[in-house]
Amino acid sequence: MKDFIQGLPKVELHLHIEGTLEPELMFELAQRNKVNIPFSSPQAVRDAYQFHNLQSFLDIYYQGANVLITEQDFFDLTWAYLLRCREDNVIHTEIFFDPQTHTERGIAFETVINGITRALDQAQSQLDISSQLIMCFLRHLDEEAAFETLEQAMPFKDKIIAVGLDSSELGHPPEKFARVFQSAREAGFLTVAHAGEEGPAQNILDAIYMLGISRIDHGVRCVENTELVRQLAESQMPLTVCPLSNIKLKVFDNMEQHNIVDLLETGLCVTINSDDPAYFGGYMTDNFVAVVDAHPISHQQIAQFSLNAIEASFIENTQKVTLS
Ligand code: ES4
Numbered sequence: 001m002k003d004f005i006q007g008l009p010k011v012e013l014h015l016h017i018e019g020t021l022e023p024e025l026m027f028e029l030a031q032r033n034k035v036n037i038p039f040s041s042p043q044a045v046r047d048a049y050q051f052h053n054l055q056s057f058l059d060i061y062y063q064g065a066n067v068l069i070t071e072q073d074f075f076d077l078t079w080a081y082l083l084r085c086r087e088d089n090v091i092h093t094e095i096f097f098d099p100q101t102h103t104e105r106g107i108a109f110e111t112v113i114n115g116i117t118r119a120l121d122q123a124q125s126q127l128d129i130s131s132q133l134i135m136c137f138l139r140h141l142d143e144e145a146a147f148e149t150l151e152q153a154m155p156f157k158d159k160i161i162a163v164g165l166d167s168s169e170l171g172h173p174p175e176k177f178a179r180v181f182q183s184a185r186e187a188g189f190l191t192v193a194h195a196g197e198e199g200p201a202q203n204i205l206d207a208i209y210m211l212g213i214s215r216i217d218h219g220v221r222c223v224e225n226t227e228l229v230r231q232l233a234e235s236q237m238p239l240t241v242c243p244l245s246n247i248k249l250k251v252f253d254n255m256e257q258h259n260i261v262d263l264l265e266t267g268l269c270v271t272i273n274s275d276d277p278a279y280f281g282g283y284m285t286d287n288f289v290a291v292v293d294a295h296p297i298s299h300q301q302i303a304q305f306s307l308n309a310i311e312a313s314f315i316e317n318t319q320k321v322t323l324s
């Protein structure tokens with residue numbers, strides 16, 4: 001089964017590039033940039049990754065990002081992830097980046113995006129891996145900061161397919177960003193949003209109707225509203241589910257309790273993704289294997305996750321036919 005999953009061509013739709021920072025690279029960049037980090041070794045970093053909810057993870061994740069300073073750092077980070085994609089037979093990836101995590105520390109927007117896109121271009125030519133970039137607004141910051149970020153993105157519009165919404169869901173509902181998402185759509189960006197990860201099913205509905213999203217990131221709490229589940233099945237609105245993330249952040253007690261296979265069998269367009277693999281203990285293959293180890297599921301169903309991801313991707317429709 002592991003070999004089947006490993007060999008299956010995969011498409012990743014929910015991946016935070018800052019969440020691919022492995023402790024070894026964190027140490028290397030800390031030394032290179034003379035940034036202090038409160039850990040004595042990469043193993044000490046790993047030992048600190050014990051989370052009890054989303055916020056306890058985010059606190060450590062933003063701290064980790066402090067070692068990213070130069071364009072080369074963003075290149076190295078992204079390239080390391082793309083090499084992992086090749087190992088896992090990920091043929092296409094749609095990557096989130098959080099510019100505000102960096103601009104708030106005085107790093108220029110262009111430093112971030114130029115480093116990332118240089119690695120993406122190299123992956124297309126050297127690894128035959130295609131990609132898209134999705135710029136996320138940090139929802140714990142205010143609307144004005146999101147508008148400023150959208151403004152900074154405008155010169156790089158052709159490099160960014162969509163805008164998204166991440167960080168602390170509780171207390172920061174979709175409606176807080178309705179106007180900035182409206183402006184983003186008018187500027188030609190597609191939209192996605194994290195919703196129904198820690199927050200209620202209502203956030204999923206609000207993200208659909210107030211933010212005009214094309215995909216829901218996580219969305220696992222949709223099951224709390226039966227009418228919503230029926231609607232998601234009918235519309236085939238994709239859910240980018242992140243199994244290992246959900247266990248690490250205690251959205252579910254264990255993988256056996258995870259509802260991803262139920263959602264698949266109910267006919268929803270669910271996909272498997274790695275979210276922040278350096279923090280949650282696994283990349284794409286690991287996430288597939290964790291689901292399969294905990295749930296009886298056929299080869300056809302496993303392949304369906306990949307077919308769903310191709311369909312849900314922002315790849316041109318003509319290209320999707322070739323991939324399927
Ligand atoms: C995130 Cl798992 C998750 N949820 C919300 N925001 C995030 N940013 C990075 N990982």
Ligand code: ZN
Pocket residue numbers: 014016166194217275
């Ligand atoms: Zn996420």
